[in-house]
Amino acid sequence: MANYYTEFSCTLELPIEHHERALVIYNKSQDREGEPFEYGFSVKAETEGTPYLWFYADESGIPDLLIEYISQLAKEFKLIGRWGFAWSNTCSKPRLDGFGGGACVMNLKTQRIIKHIDCAGWLMNHLEAER
Structure with missing residues (x-):
């Protein structure tokens, strides 16, 4: 049996005064049924x-959920600029x-x-374009 992994490690610069609130948002998030x-x-505050937050997944990360969380932080703290990350499958x-990846x-x-790439999809699209 094969095990599939999605891994990433990235940071977001964030002033120390926002670290506690950012971790509260992370720890208190609930699904639609009110479950954790x-x-x-x-996530770890450094x-x-x-100062920054470090995000990492070493087995079954979900990139879309990291993007959603970063969006919440950006809105909450009125962040500006660009942020990005890469992941591997x-x-x-x-x-x-x-x-x-x-x-x-x-x-x-x-x-x-702004930009998004899925390497497997990119490869398939380019292989199909040559046929």
């Missing part, structure tokens, strides 16, 4: 040097559908995705 919400990634066995860049002020 699982983002599929972890205060040495330039891997597999414990050599499966044809087991490898890929993606990346996105977001405008924090508008909470909109």
Whole structure:
């Protein structure tokens, strides 16, 4: 049996005074039924040097949920500028559908995705275009 993984590690610069509120938002998120919400990634506040939040998933991360969380933080703290991250899709066995990844860049002020790429989809589109 093969195990599939989605992994990422990225940061968001955020002033120290916002760290506590950001972690409260992360820890108190609920689904539509009021149950605790699982983002599929972890977050850690880092205060040495330039303060930031570190987001990481080492097994079953969900990139869309990280994007949603960053959007919440951007709106809550009126963040500006661009933010982005990349992720990898891997597999414990050599499966044809087991490898890929993606990346996105977001405008924090508008909470909109500027660019997004899915490597597996990109590859398929380019292979199909040659036929």
